[in-house]
Amino acid sequence: MSDKYTNGLGKVAANHQALTPVNFLKRTAQLHPQRKAIIYGTESFTYTEFQDNVYRLASALRKRGVKKGTTVTIMAANIPAFLDAHFAVPMIGAVLNSLNTRLDAANLAFILDHAETDVLLVDTYYLDVMQQAVSLSTRKPMIIDIVDHECLDGRLMGEIEYKDLLAEGSPEPFDHLIEDEWDAMALNYTSGTTGNPKGVVYSHRGAYLNAMGNNMIWPLGENSVYLWTLPMFHCNGWCFPWTITAVGGTHVCLRQVEVNAIVDAMADNQVTHFCGAPIVLNMILNAPTELTQKLPRNIKAMTAGAPPPAAVIKGMEAMGFDITQGYGLTEVYGPCVVSQWKDEWNELGDDERAALKARQGIRYPTQEDCDVLDPETMLPVPCDAETIGEIMFRGNTTMKGYLKNEATTEESFEHGWFHSGDLAVKHPDGYIEIRDRSKDIIISGGENISSVEVEGVLYRHPAIMEAAVVARADEKWGETPCAFVGLKPGQSATEEEIIEFCRNEMARFKCPKTIIFAELPKTSTGKIQKFILREKVKNMFSLDKSA
Incomplete structure (x- = not known):
């Protein structure tokens, strides 16, 4: 049905152009023809x-x-x-x-x-x-x-x-x-x-909007110097190839993410911003003093990929870095949730500040909705920091879908939301915080590792009868695969032998770093109870939270 606001007021070249970050x-x-765009x-x-x-x-x-x-x-x-x-x-x-x-x-x-x-x-x-x-x-x-x-x-x-x-x-x-x-x-x-x-x-x-959203929540300017420690293959560098270019900043390219190269690049180019997984922060945090003393002060870092320990955030800020945590998935163009800082938190103690920054936070302005919902009722969980639900998204910075995989796309978009598979709580201020993962994906150094894929390799070992892989907390990588294995009767194998077997069968970063020989707990129908294994790993290898 037409009205005065549609008749003769259609889309034409003069008033409608496709949004694209290119x-x-x-x-x-045109604005800065002689400014340095790229340093390598x-x-x-x-x-x-x-x-x-x-x-x-x-x-x-x-x-x-x-x-x-x-x-x-x-x-x-x-x-x-x-x-x-x-x-x-x-x-x-x-x-x-x-x-x-x-x-x-x-x-x-x-x-x-x-x-x-x-x-x-x-x-x-x-x-x-x-x-x-x-x-x-x-x-x-x-x-x-x-x-x-x-x-x-x-x-x-x-x-x-x-x-x-x-x-x-x-x-x-x-x-x-x-x-x-x-x-x-x-x-x-x-x-x-x-x-x-x-x-x-x-x-x-979607790429246009997320690139703009990056700058809205993590302001950059034409004097920004951005160091590429985050791989550009990760969600197209979280859309930062387009963001940095949009503001007229300088891209500092870095072939190898190694602490000496990182610090030298920061010092030589007076870097102002960089992104990376918590492992990169931890790498800098634990570098020798004679190296880190060269670092410029007030470098802004955005971290995502795995929830960073509060101790790492605290340590990096003590070194003069300004840390912002983002959260997202490949399916939402990388981070589109941010632990946005509030001025009223400035006077809090270091531990309280670090704990607040370690939360995943609140959606970007360019992502229409992100909430923690009960996956059964599809109702939001209360903001009590206790009730667990699933993080879900909907909006223009959600993927078109999975290529040539209509069934999985439909399943992921059920009830009009993208289901992340991450379990979280909501705090009274509405900020979300991850508590667990409903899928058994292990995030190691910012990389997704499928536990099922690792188990498939372990089952190919001639001495292994059964195997289950869960995440083990790791100060350097965030998480690493921990494998529980049961051996066939009369067979023997060592931890080193099994790890070496895996290294010959798959990408090394996916290989388990820990092997535990044990009988695997199962339900009455024979399904392995991974929640018991996760709790066992947590008790056996808990990180020192007071560090």
């Missing part, structure tokens, strides 16, 4: 040079047949080419698929096949595992070698080098090719409880 670069390059070791790129490389990459890919819906996969460390790809690939309507650099060849091959990869950019540092992955895959993508000056050993696997590809393109500006902001722009894989990666599809609209 537009941020165009404005910043001794190299640096102005915003004009950054934009030229993006246009060159985009036009070169178009000349080679890349079009809307083409999957362009990248395997790379935090290097400038990865930032180029975050703008160039979606600019032409293609979809950027970022690979986890810690995965093994079998998982990588699965992703190449499932994503239907047509173009593959490979940082030659990862040449060995990617050669294996491509050999296991049914895909025959065009492969582009990113030859980085720090790791060149003469070997290549592609048909063209990245710099030669850029030379094929043109730096002439052109308008992006996105017509519908609901179009897919990125594809990120996350492990499910079955161990099979699921492809999470992002839209231009």
Whole structure:
């Protein structure tokens, strides 16, 4: 039914453009053409040079047949080419698929096949595992070698080098090719409880809004210098490739997340901001004094991936860092909940402040709703800091869905909410705090590890009859896999032998760090009671909460 507010007042080019974060670069390059956009070791790129490389990459890919819906996969460390790809690939309507650099060849091959990869950019540092992955895959993508000056050993696997590809393109500006902001722009894989990666599809609209939301809750400015310790493959770097560019900040790329390199980069470039999992904070916190004394003061850090211990937050703030905790999942574009600080907490003691900052917090302004609901009744739990429910989301910074997995998408969106699988309470001020995980996913160093996948490997050991894997708290990694195993009659095995077996069968970061030989508790129907094992691990290996 029409009325005076619809007749003749439709969407036209003058009043409606698709929201997309790729537009941020165009404005910043116009505003600050000679400002340093990217620093990488001794190299640096102005915003004009950054934009030229993006246009060159985009036009070169178009000349080679890349079009809307083409999957362009990248395997790379935090290097400038990865930032180029975050703008160039979606600019032409293609979809950027970022690979986890810690995965093994079998998982990588699965992703190449499932994503239907047509173009593959490979940082030659990862040449060995990617050669294996491509050999296991049914895909025959065009492969582009990113030859980085720090790791060149003469070997290549592609048909063209990245710099030669850029030379094929043109730096002439052109308008992006996105017509519908609901179009897919990125594809990120996350492990499910079955161990099979699921492809999470992002839209231009969602990425735009979450990139803006980052700056609303964690203000950055044109003088911000951001250090890339967070992998860009994690939820597209939590959307910060677009956020930092939007505000005209400087990206400091860092190939290796190692404490000496981190501190040197912070000191040499007067870094103001960085993001990372709690393990990165802990790495800095426990670095030698002669190293940390070089650090600038008042660096702002956003941490997420696993709930950081309050002791780590307290220790980092004592060193002069300003810590903000975020919470989210791949399915919601990374963090979209923040433990936002309130001025009335400034006068509290250090322990109280750290405990408040350790909570997950409240939703971003750009995420329409996040609540802790009873999954049976779908009603909010009371704000009593005791009643446990499931964290659920709904809004524009929730994924489009899982690629080629309609049943799981529908299940995840049941009752009009995205079900996170994380169990939490709500405090009287409405801030949420995680208490447990309904799925048996272990978060180690910011990486998701499927307990079922690890169990599947353990069951392949000739001496093991049964196995169950749960999380063990770890000061360095947040959590590590702890395996309970029962041996076959007459068989023997040592902890070291089983761990080494796992290392030969899967990515090393997924391997259990602890093996406990025990009879596994079961229900009357034979189901292993993991809640008993979790409690046992908690009692056996509890961290010192008073530290």
